[in-house]
Amino acid sequence: MSNATSTTETVHRVSFLDKDSLSIPILKILQADGTTFEKAVLPVIDQALAERIYDTCVFTRVLDERMLGAQRQGRISFYMTCTGEEASIVGSVAALDNEDVILAQYREHAAIRYRGFSTEQFMNQMFSNEKDLGKGRQMPIHYGSQALHYQTISSPLATQIPQATGVGYSLKMQGKRNVAICYFGEGAASEGDFHAGLNMAAVLKSPTIFFCRNNGYAISTPTSEQFAGNGIASRGIGYGMHTIRVDGNDMLAVLAATQQARAYALEHNAPVLIEAMTYRLGAHSSSDDPSGYRSKEEEAKWQQHDPVKRFKLWMMNKGWLSESDDQGLYEKYRQEVLAAVKVAEKLPVTHVDEIINDVYDTPTPRLKQQLATLKQHIKKYPDSYPHSAGRV
């Protein structure tokens, strides 16, 4: 068929459709008190999985709190938290296979933690020391690890979205039983790359999960100034994609949706879009002050939907967690993070030779010459280049 649309009904009088023609339900499983909705169908979860999920949430809370503090003390230059969005991130990554490829935006450090990124590895990246896998080239929070199938973060927004389509397609071509998952904010979904990436995924049948964290703001811009349609979910449908909207502060809902999205993507070699409705409890980043654009009341209201607390109550109801286990976990991670900060900040930064490596597979003659000249210069003025003067 040359014009394959799924419209069958005909009408004989002008009749427009608008966003209200599209009613998109929201999946909720867990209630505020930690009990589940009466008719809720639970995801596949056992105690071990629940504990790993919770452990990741607590680590992330502690990391965010401590590193924001470290930024304020001037020990690191920049930080971003995912406070309030833990269920969206951990609930989704927990539904995946460890070899599913993650392409994240920047606020999804809980996902790389879930995969096993160590506390030391976090610190090495944030302090740009010589053990940083990214060799000190990017700002704090731009993690990445080949071993953990987590592609290194790039700051330009939405560039990872069409890339994820390509990764998903490559997994299909390679005959792997794996999918790609792509995280992005509702702000990034306005970029041209989003539309290109989704359209290609749907048409080329790429097994990719597009996971939108709709957290209410893109820096200062509220969703009402970001899109006029029915959220991001309506766009998935528009591109011909299997789509679901979930409560992003509900760990079980996110887990259930992602488990089924993954199964569907593999079975049908097709993309799925998940829109998680959540809220950015913290500032956009350590450089931002949200009091300039949103009210304390609004923030307080969302504090009551704390996703980590809700999941904790569920675990406690199941008898899988006690108040003292919980306190112990926080205490353990507080000490671990602090100790790791102390070690990481003392390590020297990446060696100056790395400045020319990885521009190409091997440095060009011109780059080698530039490095040689630079090192001569540093030797002459060691005091002005304290990071590298000791090692030229």
Add this chain to the structure above:
Amino acid sequence: MAKINMLQAINDALTIAMEADDKTVLFGEDVGHFGGVFRATSGLQEKFGRDRCFNTPLTEQGIAGFANGLASNGMTAIAEIQFADYIFPAIDQIVNESAKFRYRSGNEFNVGGIIYRTPYGGGIAGGHYHSQSPEAYFTQTAGLKVVVPRNAYQAKGLLLASIRDKNPVVFFEPKRLYRASVGEVPEGDYEIELGKAEVVKEGTDITLLAWGAQMEIIENAAQMAAKKGISCEIIDLRTLAPWDVDTVAASVKKTGRLLINHEAPLTGGFAGEIAATIQEECFLHLESPISRVCGLDTPYPLVHEKEYMPDALKTFEAIKASMKY
């Protein structure tokens, strides 16, 4: 005259331009109520209303395309691109459309009323994607003007001239000076002519040329050189496209030497263009090869920012080498 910083000077220029012409609109990511991530547009939505100063959805491609549409139909569009590193998604709309609207339509249509304001450059521990100086990508595009101010006074006068210029302008703001550069700025309306370099300090031995934030660097290098008895003439290019060949050539004919400093990588940078042109204009006057002190041919690194930067010490060394040649 009040002492204000560069952000305040920019805000002042935007206010004046919007007061003077109600067909002027201002938009970009977070520029509305919040006043922009650097606060350059603070208070403008309150003053001019949401129809004239507003947040756009997060799409640089959309912002530039929208600007083209507005300006092609008689408006003045002041578009903010939040960081120069993020101008690339808009490059098709700027390079193929804004730049060529007039030429390709035989002047049936033009988008002369566009100005793209964007913070550029390093020195703020911003790493890769908050530090680039992409001016050379635009200087190669016929039809665009490219302007870079070095301080608050320049920023206000050049911005007002850019807004009123009949051509699309890409206006790079040196973000590391936004708050650091404080100076006397007249309250009223004034313009600084585009396409004219400024001789900031006269000298006899060598001409130092830069723009934007690197002006501070060559001024510091010139002070070091002065202690060695070397007299530097310092020029701020201010407009890169079209650039003021005459002022630079006249200076080089006088001093016999030229050093160009920019933060962008050396290869393919705008210094290469200047060096080639000045070599043609001043060949018989040159006493040493034209020298370029620029960023390395690498992406902008976070932790080796100091090593990467064409700083005052590297410039000073190059001045001495040129004098000894």
